[in-house]
Amino acid sequence: MMTETNEAGIFKQVPSPFCGVGTDDLTIKVEDTAIRVIENGCAVNTPAFEQPLGDLKPRVVGKKVELKDAVDKAAEILRSASLPLFGGLATDVNGMRAALSLADKTGAIIDNMNFGAALRNFLVVHDSGWVNTTLAEVKNRADLLLVVGCDLESLFPRFFERYIWTADSMFLDDTGKRQVIYLGKIPSGFASKSPSGKAAKVLACPDADLPQVVAVLRALVKGAPLNITEVGGISITELQRLASQLKKAAYGVVTWAVSALDFPQAELTVQTLCEMIKELNRSTRCSGLPLGGKEGDQTSFQVSGWQTGYPSRVDFSAGFPEYDPYLNSVESRLADGSGDALLWISTFNVEKTPPKTPVRKIVVGRSGMQFDREPEVFIPVGTPGIDHCGHAYRTDNVVAVRLRKLRESALPSCSEVLSAIEQTL
């Protein structure tokens, strides 16, 4: 589907599978197989789109082979493994469908490369749920944005431009009047500064104090008495003010990025935030906005969710899906030696190579991927949204974007390769 193009190979309104926030206003110029983002690029999307094509040919133990030979070899590795591990899982909807089908057939364990972080949200959903919102609601309704524990602009460079300091908003007269408050990490740049120059309020604390800072904030929102004057270097007066602002806001939004909450048991901090949001909704409206969606992770969780009931770390070796968010990680199964083959799927980012491991490796990866140690099988595949059509989820999970094909690279899709392996078994 090559729409919105003209003679010069210009594509407009191109959606990105890379940034997670569903950017779909990119203008892209394609010359032969070279891609250039010429409008609305950012630090995340531009290099991801412009990554040059690498090898087109698969390799087996470093030697270029035909696709069929690579597929045969991959099938042989999976067939002979006692417990195959499918890692990475950075692909589009169809790629994930094929991966799950193959995992079901080979009795494998699947684990998305970002699930360790995403788990911090999923454990909250499994346990108590949440009250959340999506990007368009933020854009049109949010009068207060509380950013917890992340430097939003380094993760999502265009977030403020696209959703906060927008020219238009259906329900706010002046988007510049939105209150932006950071709790925890300090913003690295000035994206959070309003167009009129109002800087975001920052209540900074080290990550290690964030669990307690958030707990104190929840206690204050509840009106519980506390006999302390500060926590994590933030005065209780400041947190009390924040609690009042949240209660007064007509449509407060609390956002966090689990990838930035990179400390053990961070789900408890997320849960405390989410319970606080629920409590705020007794009198006003307030919603969470978990940000993530890199490397197709939401896509992988969604597809796995509807096909197995679980987002990731599913073990098919019993003949039915078994979920264990701890034992079924690729990392732990490589560490304890129980996983004896690794199928690594990474179609978006050439940097996301498989972990170091002595087990037999098959890599279905974006063309151009480089390895410290050559895997036994490497099958370069196209990137969804560049080399073939597909679907990817954006961070707020309900919105799937239609990815377009921008060039003819002759690379197979991940889904085609995995289906071929399954056929060969």
Add this chain to the structure above:
Amino acid sequence: MIINGVMIDETFAEAFPMKATRVIITAQNSRWAMISAQAMTGFATSVIGCGCEAGIERELTPFETPDGRPGVSVMIFATSRKALAKQLESRAGQCVLTSPTSAIYAGIEDGVPLPLGKSLRYFGDGFQISKKLDGKRYWRIPVMDGEFLAEETTGMKEAVGGGNFLILAESQPQALAACDAAIEIMRKVPNVILPFPGGVVGSGSKVGSKYKSLSASTNDPFCPTLKGKTKSALGPEIESVMEIVIDGLFESAINEAMRMGIEAVCKLGTGNGVRRITAGNYGGKLGPYHFHLREIMA
């Protein structure tokens, strides 16, 4: 039968089934444990007027109580589980919970559970804490003096109420002295209580009354001042009759208490004005338990 000159009537004390429970009250010291126990067992002489019959069974040493503090064992008797539960709840709530430093535990492990801490916990207004230790649940209820501790439940047993005997003496002081002697020894018997004031009934009753609203009235055959006005059961030598009522967990315990009591009374003998022992007998209609005096003393 005559023991030491004292006539033992050929009759039986007629007792009836009751439901009973026991609780253990502890406190910082034995004095306060006893104060609480006395309050809990106050106004509990007869089920007819008080809703239950209650009494102190005995004092307990720190080695005998669950929490290692001095304690008192208390028993409560009533006619139904429901009535007993209600009395237990209100007495534990009004007399033990309110008593400083107190705690209350089950005195019977098995049997039908009756709520103890289970109902008292609500006093904690949501701040109460439950703990299960050694298979038993306790409630920690925050109170002004610290923390009130109550076991979740205590056990209820089928029991016997209304064991009794009557001491017929030549004078009031002699009758009372005989009661004192009996009670001193009877208090040592486990599993029984003597629910009346000091263990003694000075005004025994018969069933029914000329007044329709009353279910019991004075036991006129045993009232010495009515000897000439009613069909008296008393000989001319009797000037005062006092009764000792015994409620017990088992028939055997009542038996034992009656035997020891009567023995002590008889030991005083006619020299001390004790002339005759008889028992409250309602013609066998009131209850299935019959304590035959002569069998007991045989």
Add this chain to the structure above:
Amino acid sequence: MLIKLTGGTVYDPKHEINGEVRDLYIRDGRVIEQPSDSKIDQEYDLSGKVVMAGAIDMHTHIGGGKVNIARMLLPEDHRADPACRSELLRSGCGNAAPSTLTTGYRYAEMGYTAGFEPAMLPINARQAHMEMGDIPILDKGGYVMLGSDDFLLRMMAAKKDQQAINDYVAWTIHSAQAIGVKVVNPGGINAFKFNQRTLDLDEKCAHYGVSPRDILVCLATAVKTLGVNHPLHVHGCNLGVPGNKDTTLNTIRAMDGLPLHLTHIQFHSYGTEGDFKFSSGAAEIAEAVNRNRNISIDVGQIMFKQTVTASGDNMRQFANHHHANPKKWVCMDIECDAGCGVVPFKYRDKNFVNALQWAIGLEIFLLVDDPWRIFLTTDHPNGAPFTSYPHLIRLLMDKSFRRDMLATIHSDAARASTLASIEREYSLYEIAVMTRAGAARILGLSDRGHLGAGAAADITVYTERDDKQKMFEKPDYVFKDGELVVRNGEIVKVTWGTTHVIRPEFDPGIEKSLADYFDRYMTMKLGNFKIHDDEIREDGRGNLTVHPCRIGGPA
């Protein structure tokens, strides 16, 4: 290939065939007239067996974001009901929020050949189609949700003419690939975003000054004018609120003859009488349905078990979160489009309210006269998982069984219900109307739900038994588009059904204002929002079947 189904007892209400012994012929996936000369390739002796068209569930939450949220919320639900893989079948999980593959298998194993997702948010329609794309065997379709979307409410507040609204509705049906239009708590989901906590039929959304009545009339008019076969599919105001029967009756009155489908009406049929201030409004509701031929309903029967409620109605779901069991729940506001709320629920037969809800559902089933206007649903999974259907059918067909069950529920609820005095028992013919012919008719599926020549050969064959639950649990054969997919209640072949859609005409000029709206307020470009046909077709399994509109035809 020519298949002959010989000597079955056929129930085909569209052709008024009520239990007649007939032979059926199938060629190329279709039922055909008896061919004069061809060789029979396969023959099934169905003598003594009951033959019906494949069943159609016209309201079942089988795809879309809220279902996947329900899945993520309930790992314990999946652990309790794992579905093993086999040579033929993929593994998965069942129960309240089953996996997509298991959904397809279990529906087919009960003789169902189509299921329609009733709450497809325009912005989430892509996901709904992708999830439904992973449901094997069944045909699928979705009703696109409107009524709390800011675009519509802005148009209404600006008093845009009905024609423009019609264009917008048609455009949305196209871009979401839908077969009908649903409205959930009209305006209420939107009002909740402005912190309104209730919205009755004539209350106004504070921001837009528009009432649910306005929205219903506007959308029902659009649906009728556009010739969409399925009447506006309405989840009304005040779901679950005692006394909401009056709202429902007023809603019926408000329509003034416009076609309307009131969904899971059980949840909207409550009075406020009695000690519990909760009573059955079934009799009044059924009477209103009987009287108003423009109204159709499905019931949303509840069953006593663990399930999860998943709804677009986050205003009501937020209010219901106190009943969450287990205690976890999700509410979301979604993209200025709508919202969703997911609350696990355990209906208990000893709970007065739950027990009466159960009785109310059955009362409605039994008091509505015309089986062509009432549909058998549990609002899967909101009232109960769809796997409860055979049990529900038995409750409808067997009054002594019904009474036995009635004796087990909360006694005050049993007394408060008229169920004990209702003698009616559904016949096989009526069941076939309700679950096949009627469902196909109300969706405008001319070639489904019947066994006449030209029909798609979606056919279910049962052995008639006294125990109707057993009968409907395990069909002998199920054919999907002429292929045998189930034998003795087990899948023998996995096929992939089509997606039924409708394409009403509209003035493409509407895209101009939409494009501007998308650019200014949405987070997606208009062009990227629309779902293209190849998105459904490209994986080689999905397909689209476009049904004609009945332009100008009577309702």
Add this chain to the structure above:
Amino acid sequence: MSILTFTLRKRPDQRVDMSPLVHNKLAGMPVEEIRTLTLRLGKRRVEVDELFDVHGDPGDRFIIRNSSNKLDYIGREQESGAITVEGDAGAYLGMRMKGGKITVIGSAGIFAACEMQDGDLEIKGNAGDFLGGALPGNKQGMKGGTVLVKGNVGQRAGDHMRRGIILVEGSAGDYCGSRMTAGTIAVMGDTGRYLGYAMKRGTLLLWKQPNVPPTFNDCGSHTLTFLSLFFASMRNSDSKFSDPVAVFNRVRRYGGDMSSSGRGEILVKIG
């Protein structure tokens, strides 16, 4: 007493689901039949005999010799009897056990005593994270019984704990008592950060002064009668908790977690 011994022949590469090997499932089964039961080993199914040398009589006591930390679900849903694990145990040791006793001579992996209902579980070495916790999605962790750990426990001991007692002679990791609904965790050694995080009710009984979280409020010093009962209930345990020296009833009480419902307590020994 009859003893059935399972001696692990060789440390497996794969994790092994040991849940079939509990008394209630094997009662009355001849040893020969037990040897032929199947166990999951990765995606393979193997007979017990391939993994274990099985000896003795199936009675009320099992011994697992040469055990490995890959043996998961030991004693799962055990109703009675005793299992002794010589060596380490894997994950989910004693999950949902309902009675009897399990003793591990070595250490246990994550989620020991997960959703345990009753009985005694003793770990002589260390226990991993989520001791006494709940499976993801389940709201209730350990619901009864007693767990004794002589060594240290990992993070989130007693997460979602609902009832029962966890005794730790060593130290506890961070988030000890997180999201507890009730029950008692007693720790003689150190405790990490974020003690009692999001705790609703329950008791953390500590010998050493912890880092008291900001959402716990000081409730002062008290002599608590219930502690006498608590220690009395320990008198027969083979642990430091039965040592009369360990007994105390005077504590500093901290109430919280005020960010949650705030009905829990941290009790710290005074003196």
